[in-house]
Amino acid sequence: MMSKMRATKPCPQFSEQMSLAMDHQLSAMEERELREHLRACDACQSQWDMLQQIERLFATAPLIGPPAGFAARVSARLAERESRQQILFGVFSLMVGAVILGLVALASLGEIVPSLYLVVTTPAAWRGLAVVMELLSLAESVLNALWLAAVAYVRSPGTMICATYSFVVLVLTALWLHVLTSRLLRPVPVSRQV
Amino acid sequence: MEQEQVWIQQALGGNQEAYTRLVEAYQTPVYNLAYRMLGNAQEAEDAAQEAFIRAYTRLRTYDPTRKFASWLLSIASHYCIDRLRRRRFNLISLEELPPWQGVVSDRLQPEERLIENQKRDAVQALLAALPPHYRASVILHYWYDFSYKEIAEMMDLTESAIKSRLHRAREMLVQAAAQADEDKKPIVAGAAQAVPGGMGR
Numbered sequence: 330m331m332s333k334m335r336a337t338k339p340c341p342q343f344s345e346q347m348s349l350a351m352d353h354q355l356s357a358m359e360e361r362e363l364r365e366h367l368r369a370c371d372a373c374q375s376q377w378d379m380l381q382q383i384e385r386l387f388a389t390a391p392l393i394g395p396p397a398g399f400a401a402r403v404s405a406r407l408a409e410r411e412s413r414q415q416i417l418f419g420v421f422s423l424m425v426g427a428v429i430l431g432l433v434a435l436a437s438l439g440e441i442v443p444s445l446y447l448v449v450t451t452p453a454a455w456r457g458l459a460v461v462m463e464l465l466s467l468a469e470s471v472l473n474a475l476w477l478a479a480v481a482y483v484r485s486p487g488t489m490i491c492a493t494y495s496f497v498v499l500v501l502t503a504l505w506l507h508v509l510t511s512r513l514l515r516p517v518p519v520s521r522q523v
Numbered sequence: 524m525e526q527e528q529v530w531i532q533q534a535l536g537g538n539q540e541a542y543t544r545l546v547e548a549y550q551t552p553v554y555n556l557a558y559r560m561l562g563n564a565q566e567a568e569d570a571a572q573e574a575f576i577r578a579y580t581r582l583r584t585y586d587p588t589r590k591f592a593s594w595l596l597s598i599a600s601h602y603c604i605d606r607l608r609r610r611r612f613n614l615i616s617l618e619e620l621p622p623w624q625g626v627v628s629d630r631l632q633p634e635e636r637l638i639e640n641q642k643r644d645a646v647q648a649l650l651a652a653l654p655p656h657y658r659a660s661v662i663l664h665y666w667y668d669f670s671y672k673e674i675a676e677m678m679d680l681t682e683s684a685i686k687s688r689l690h691r692a693r694e695m696l697v698q699a700a701a702q703a704d705e706d707k708k709p710i711v712a713g714a715a716q717a718v719p720g721g722m723g724r
Contacts, residue, residue, distance in 0.1 A: 344690070347693075348690035348693050382711045386711060387665040390666075392555040393555045399571070399572075400543050400546040402572060
């Protein structure tokens, strides 16, 4: 007869054996060894008893089912998820389309840029540009001079008298030219020539 | 089993009605796993739904030579483990979670319901003492009778790792029960009175 051991903690070498015994994984000899040890060791026997109680508690705890309508709720969630994915797919497709268009535009630019480079690197192009700039500058000066003359004319005190006099002179000159040209250009009748 | 394969093939072809049949067939095992893992009815409902949706989107990866239940429960347990880890990062304690509700049948008599509640609380108090991976191994072993090999395949671990985890988990369960006894709030003793004798399933 073995004397009882007074250990407070279960023996490590038998702790794993107890777990394997719960799952019927020990050989007959190992089981016998464990049984003998349990009879001799209070701490291991106490652990074994507790393991048995927990085993019984778990073994009799039922499978818990969901509240009614679970399958319908899963279907609804699945449908919602799929519709959201379709929207995301649509947005993604649009973005891919936009990226492709951008790449096509970049490719076109790739063809234009070399031609532009050739023009820019020609000396004649720069000289032509200088001439155009000078002409523009000249046109700007002429327009400025005309603008200043017009402003000075409008702001002078006798503008109305001068304008009326000029208008009358122009009208009288036009009438005189009209009379003169009509007499000079009038055709001579045939009978009088004879 | 043949009917199950027909539903799987139909679901792969885009037939959601067939997938609903699969959900109806496996809703209890999946919900039970989520409930035992998370210890809360609302979270269990959400996690079980999410597990079925993940399974639907990965249905093409299912190998018909494996048991559909193992494949489905593997998805559910991985999802619950991730959820428990996130919960830890979000610093949500068990006390902050909503109370137990809606899982004990209303058809039971008041006394039976009280016993069921005691047992359910005892089981969940013990499971709550385990880290997520250990908890999943224990649940798959006790509630679904999966072998070490099957659990190892489901958890992407070796058989010896599962053996070791179950051993460590049992030690932790005993420690939790002993601690509760010391605190004069016995977990197992009270519930065990309601449990009939006999070993295992």
